[in-house]
Amino acid sequence: MLWPALTDPVHDSQRLFRQILQAMSEPGTLHELCAPCPPRDASIGPALWGALLTLCDLDTQLWIDPALDSPELRDALHFHTGCRLTQDATLADFALVTPDTLAREIDFAIGNDSYPDRGTTLLVAVEYLSDDGPWQFSGPGIETQRCLGVGNAHALMSRLSVNRSRFPCGLDAILACGTRLAAIPRSTRIVNRQQEDRACMSQ
Amino acid sequence: MTRPHRQRVLALTPRERLEAGWASLDIRENHRCVRGPQTGMAMVRGRMGGTGNAFNLGEMTLTRASVVLDDGTVGSGLLGHGWVSGRDHRHAELIAMIDACAQHERFRERIDELIASLYSERQAREQQNSREVAATRVDFFTLVRGE
Amino acid sequence: MYVAVKGGEQAIANAHRLLADRRRGEREQAELSVEQIGGQLRLAVDRVMSEASLYDPELAALALKQASGDLVEAVFLLRAYRTTLPRLAVSEPLDTGTMRIERRISAAYKDIPGGQVLGPTYDYTHRLLDFMQLAEGETPEPARADAALARCPQILDLLNAEGLIEREHDDGSEPADITRDPPDYPVDRAARLQMLARGDEGYLLALGYSTQRGYGRNHPFAGEIRLGHVDVEIHVKEWDETICIGEIALSECQMINQFGGSREVAPQFTRGYGLAFGHNERKTLAMALVDRALRAEELGEPISGPAQQAEFVLAHADSVEASGFVSHLKLPHYVDFQSELELLRRLRKAHGNARGSGDAAMEDAV
Numbered sequence: 001m002l003w004p005a006l007t008d009p010v011h012d013s014q015r016l017f018r019q020i021l022q023a024m025s026e027p028g029t030l031h032e033l034c035a036p037c038p039p040r041d042a043s044i045g046p047a048l049w050g051a052l053l054t055l056c057d058l059d060t061q062l063w064i065d066p067a068l069d070s071p072e073l074r075d076a077l078h079f080h081t082g083c084r085l086t087q088d089a090t091l092a093d094f095a096l097v098t099p100d101t102l103a104r105e106i107d108f109a110i111g112n113d114s115y116p117d118r119g120t121t122l123l124v125a126v127e128y129l130s131d132d133g134p135w136q137f138s139g140p141g142i143e144t145q146r147c148l149g150v151g152n153a154h155a156l157m158s159r160l161s162v163n164r165s166r167f168p169c170g171l172d173a174i175l176a177c178g179t180r181l182a183a184i185p186r187s188t189r190i191v192n193r194q195q196e197d198r199a200c201m202s203q
Numbered sequence: 204m205t206r207p208h209r210q211r212v213l214a215l216t217p218r219e220r221l222e223a224g225w226a227s228l229d230i231r232e233n234h235r236c237v238r239g240p241q242t243g244m245a246m247v248r249g250r251m252g253g254t255g256n257a258f259n260l261g262e263m264t265l266t267r268a269s270v271v272l273d274d275g276t277v278g279s280g281l282l283g284h285g286w287v288s289g290r291d292h293r294h295a296e297l298i299a300m301i302d303a304c305a306q307h308e309r310f311r312e313r314i315d316e317l318i319a320s321l322y323s324e325r326q327a328r329e330q331q332n333s334r335e336v337a338a339t340r341v342d343f344f345t346l347v348r349g350e
Numbered sequence: 351m352y353v354a355v356k357g358g359e360q361a362i363a364n365a366h367r368l369l370a371d372r373r374r375g376e377r378e379q380a381e382l383s384v385e386q387i388g389g390q391l392r393l394a395v396d397r398v399m400s401e402a403s404l405y406d407p408e409l410a411a412l413a414l415k416q417a418s419g420d421l422v423e424a425v426f427l428l429r430a431y432r433t434t435l436p437r438l439a440v441s442e443p444l445d446t447g448t449m450r451i452e453r454r455i456s457a458a459y460k461d462i463p464g465g466q467v468l469g470p471t472y473d474y475t476h477r478l479l480d481f482m483q484l485a486e487g488e489t490p491e492p493a494r495a496d497a498a499l500a501r502c503p504q505i506l507d508l509l510n511a512e513g514l515i516e517r518e519h520d521d522g523s524e525p526a527d528i529t530r531d532p533p534d535y536p537v538d539r540a541a542r543l544q545m546l547a548r549g550d551e552g553y554l555l556a557l558g559y560s561t562q563r564g565y566g567r568n569h570p571f572a573g574e575i576r577l578g579h580v581d582v583e584i585h586v587k588e589w590d591e592t593i594c595i596g597e598i599a600l601s602e603c604q605m606i607n608q609f610g611g612s613r614e615v616a617p618q619f620t621r622g623y624g625l626a627f628g629h630n631e632r633k634t635l636a637m638a639l640v641d642r643a644l645r646a647e648e649l650g651e652p653i654s655g656p657a658q659q660a661e662f663v664l665a666h667a668d669s670v671e672a673s674g675f676v677s678h679l680k681l682p683h684y685v686d687f688q689s690e691l692e693l694l695r696r697l698r699k700a701h702g703n704a705r706g707s708g709d710a711a712m713e714d715a716v
Contacts (some may be wrong), residue, residue: 058437078587211594243438247626250443251539252604253504257443258525258540260547260625263405265438265595269514284588288596329450333498334458336452338467
């Protein structure tokens with residue numbers, strides 16, 4: 001029952017937090033995280049494990065999709081972060097999910113007008129992450145536009161693209177694959193280039 | 204001897220005393236920390252009226268450590284944990300190391316003897332203190348009223 | 351209005367050096383150690399811990415040394431340090447019934463199990479300056495009874511066979527935490543007690559005093575006051591057990607107050623509660639009085655005194671907040687003041703013109 005964690009918890013988590021902050025402030029940019037290997041039976045990569053170790057503590061509630069849940073992950077999370085696990089997604093500060101999770105009708109917290117910060121931050125394990133793909137972002141933190149490929153993640157991206165209609169409430173997302181991480185905050189406008197192209201052609 | 208009892212005695216023993224007691228056992232096991240030692244806080248709760256609903260009184264400093272013994276021959280992989288009020292990393296690490304060692308049959312008896320003697324030292328101190336306080340107990344007496 | 355002002359860097363650096371020099375005092379004198387402060391000024395240390403809302407005697411003593419004995423500054427220092435630490439655990443509610451007693455008295459019942467135990471108290475001292483302390487004489491050992499103290503159970507529940515005193519039950523509810531969720535008035539009793547526990551002693555004392563002088567009178571009796579040490583326990587998932595992490599010194603006051611009863615409830619004594627880190631007896635007495643005063647609405651009493659006005663009482667109880675806001679007046683408000691000056695000049699001019707033209711009109715009439 002040895003769970004790898006940050007070797008120097010204070011400085012490592014500060015370094016990782018800085019990277020996550022950078023990813024959030026420049027949506028769609030890719031960041032390589034130097035983070036420990038996740039627990040053996042967990043199907044997440046080091047970047048997501050590093051993000052969990054950095055962001056979770058005794059005061060945070062985490063919702064885990066059953067597809068990613070494992071006893072060892074739970075034990076390791078509890079041991080190192082002390083975060084509480086919740087079955088109720090509307091109470092979750094963070095949610096560990098796959099893109100498919102968003103295909104189901106799960107109500108995550110989106111905050112309210114007085115406290116928009118109380119929305120859930122999605123920590124998404126994606127199978128593919130590159131700066132070349134069909135999703136085109138614009139908005140704060142993006143000079144003109146930026147592209148991202150996230151593999152087969154339609155449910156996730158369509159859920160995030162309706163964020164704009166509820167602003168300032170909404171969901172923020174951190175996407176990770178292996179040691180790579182990118183973020184899509186609620187302020188980002190999302191367009192699918194392929195769909196647009198098809199729409200153009202059909203006209 | 205239960206783990207919580209051992210933990211309590213170790214947490215209530217001053218670190219210098221614990222250090223000396225541990226050295227006297229001459230148990231030399233290499234260990235490494237897998238969590239901490241880390242200083243943080245515990246939120247201390249009280250109860251309204253002593254027995255009612257809980258409320259948050261305030262925080263206290265708390266240090267914790269978890270270690271694993273390095274030596275393969277004593278079945279490494281068993282975790283030892285320690286928690287102690289205050290900010291003394293070494294104290295928490297010592298408690299965790301003693302907890303890890305105490306899970307091994309060949310150390311347990313010696314460790315339990317140490318715990319027992321630390322416990323009786325503490326009880327003697329408490330007894331002494333209690334006698335000093337007891338000397339300030341009021342003995343009421345009723346004055347005889349004259350006819 | 352705040353305006354960024356640059357300059358004075360050298361002056362500030364030198365002010366800090368001067369402060370350090372004045373704090374140290376005459377170099378021929380031995381320097382005060384943190385251990386000495388912890389050992390010999392322990393009531394000041396306890397007050398700092400209580401109002402900083404952080405139990406750590408060594409750090410509180412350090413804060414006192416650094417603050418040259420300024421309690422409010424020391425509270426600020428310790429409270430600021432507190433924000434740098436992560437919260438690792440939440441304790442089980444303290445069981446003050448198991449307290450290792452230093453002092454325990456009741457002003458309501460004379461004969462109580464365990465007895466009236468005076469402990470190390472300033473009560474019954476003559477408040478005459480003791481010039482022996484100037485002479486640094488030897489301090490004698492304390493007297494020792496032959497036997498240790500008998501068990502001292504909580505007496506309010508014990509002596510309440512007739513049910514004349516309100517009982518406190520645990521309904522298992524999770525208490526509010528003002529350090530996580532800012533208070534949104536009106537707040538419940540758990541939040542009130544948390545705020546009072548970190549409140550400034552002088553402020554609570556004045557408010558408690560005001561209730562005694564008739565501003566929200568509630569006829570208090572000190573049911574039980576106790577000081578001593580209590581184990582702090584946390585539940586650890588690693589073992590699925592509740593374990594002791596150490597002990598803390600505590601003061602507790604159970605106040606009994608009169609209550610006329612209502613249509614639903616027969617007349618009975620109600621309660622106010624005070625609990626504080628360390629040896630802080632006066633604070634817990636005041637806290638219990640104010641806690642009871644703030645229950646006025648719940649008990650259907652008229653709200654007539656300042657101590658019964660929850661938002662007023664609670665929003666101004668914290669010395670760090672209060673001293674911060676008052677002290678900010680020392681920051682440069684140069685531009686702010688200039689604009690006020692301008693405004694005043696214009697108003698005076700307008701005033702003068704109005705009077706001038708008024709006089710002219712009068713003259714016209716004549």
